[in-house]
Amino acid sequence: MTLRPETRAVHSAGADPASGAIVPPIVLSTTFEYETTGEDHHPDQLIYTRWQNPNRAALEATLAQLEGGAAAHAVTSGSAAMLTIFQALRPGDHILSSDDMYFGIRVQLNEFFAPWGLETTYVDMSDLKAVRAAIRPDTKLVILESPTNPLIRLADIAAIAGIAHENGASLLVDNTVATPVAQSPIALGADIVVMSLTKYIAGHHDVLGGAIIFAREDELAERVMRLVRIGGGVLSPMNCWLAARGLQSLAYRVRAHSENALQVACFLAEHPKIERVDYPHHPSHPQYDLALRQMSIGSGLMSILVKGGRQAAIDLVNRLKLFTSATSFGGTHSLIEHRESIEEGTSTPANLLRVSIGLEHPADLIADLQQALE
Ligand SMILES: Cc1ncc(COP(=O)(O)O)c(C=O)c1O
Incomplete structure (x- = not known):
């Protein structure tokens, strides 16, 4: 039976196998007993909560499915999601960014990442001619919000994905304002979706969280996963649980x-x-x-x-x-x-x-x- 998104959202977790609870338990334990064999652990093996936790795994699986991506990471805020992406780039990479965006991301780029060697050009993403003129051979990433915060301008995601890909760049779309209910950037050609879970996903003004969703598991996706787990900016079990609850009624x-x-x-x-x-x-x-x-x-x-x-x-x-x-x-x-x-x-x-x-x-x-x- 093919289930519609509303039905999937309610049933995605299933009952807890240990207790039968239909609401999943919050797993607060930071460490998990594992068998010492001397062999490498399976990537899905629970070891330590910074690496993976049942509540985070469940939320990430639902987010990946909702956005049509291959992998998702739940981090401490929408801002931390962008910070992690920028940290995963390399000095000398060029970013082409929307000139209207949540101002905190612009501050990250100008104040912290410019001195680190990431160069950013800002352009009005509602103007495709301007986007074509501003993209460069060394552009690694095109980033945009649609609608933008606060000017509420739109960008043609499919057209900009085409321009990015023709020039060897990836497209990142911040889907926070639109929500995955209304807009599917990956289906339109985006390579990465970022969201602040703080807004519509959690939906009740009581959770700070962020998500990064990759269309496919490429080199950048692997670097980001390593940064999230080694760097430790992961979303807490409680906030994962609250965001996952929010998704049921999104x-x-x-x-x-x-x-x-x-x-x-x-x-x-x-x-x-x-x-x-x-x-x-x-x-x-x-x-x-x-x-x-x-x-x-x-x-x-x-x-x-x-x-x-x-x-x-x-x-x-x-x-x-x-x-x-x-x-x-x-x-x-x-x-x-x-x-x-x-x-x-x-x-x-x-x-x-x-x-x-x-x-x-x-x-x-x-x-x-x-x-x-x-
Ligand atoms: C479009 C957009 N993206 C990202 C963020 C950052 O999210 P957070 O506040 O969860 O760090 C915001 C915050 O207002 C936002 O409006």
């Missing part, structure tokens, strides 16, 4: 985030005090056609530009009652954030608010925005 949560967000986007797009709404599945988005082609549904993340500039945007945040003024996205609670105030080295517009639509009733969220905009 498809339904993302559908609700998406439906709510579209209603909010439609309300805001018509409001006279809002200059612009950037939500890929709203027809006003300049890449609406690409959104429909590349993502089956939207997520809950959008950005809005408030008329009246920086102070008007900040005042709006402070008049809201249901939306929490907080960073992050992808969880149950609706959050709103003035990005320019918290991003380092930013060119984000001063009147931009990033909005994460949660799982509240959309009519309540719209009523809150309505009163705050009066």
Whole structure:
């Protein structure tokens, strides 16, 4: 029987063979008894939790299956996932990166990896001509987010995979905002997918985690696996368990985030005090056609530009009652954030608010925005 993703998500773990528990136990033991034979251990043998742990193995298997990859690694955060990839590159490698991205990754590249000999060129990935012009013979990796955080721009993943591969580079896609429910970068040609599990995957604002998924087990995948296990930035059993629990309801949560967000986007797009709404599945988005082609549904993340500039945007945040003024996205609670105030080295517009639509009733969220905009 071919099971659909929602069914697989619920049944992927199966009952615990030792106890019959349908919810898998959290294995906190850091060390595992093994037979001393004097021979090398089988790679799947449990020895020490930094190397592998049952909760991590289960989460990684589900993530690999969900993204259509050959191998997955669960690490301490989305930022740690990117850090590990950069550490696995070699001095002299060139990276071609989206010019809009979670700012922390740009800080990693500029502050820490440039002095180590990784050179990065930034380009608008929604402009394929610019991507073609910027890629070089020594480009090892092309990295992009689609949609981007915080400008909510899209990149044509299949087209950029083609450009990367023609030039001997690999393509890494950060699928955090889109989620694997809506977008399958590996099926579109990406070689590596990275996600912050902190957002939609765990989904309840209570887990920090990250994942790296490889389309195939190549040399870079092997280096990353060694770095994760030897370096030790692995996700704890508790957080693996929480992220795996989140995956069981991911498809339904993302559908609700998406439906709510579209209603909010439609309300805001018509409001006279809002200059612009950037939500890929709203027809006003300049890449609406690409959104429909590349993502089956939207997520809950959008950005809005408030008329009246920086102070008007900040005042709006402070008049809201249901939306929490907080960073992050992808969880149950609706959050709103003035990005320019918290991003380092930013060119984000001063009147931009990033909005994460949660799982509240959309009519309540719209009523809150309505009163705050009066
Ligand atoms: C698109 C994207 N990727 C990666 C990260 C980093 O994830 P984490 O906060 O889990 O380190 C973030 C964080 O906000 C993000 O928005």
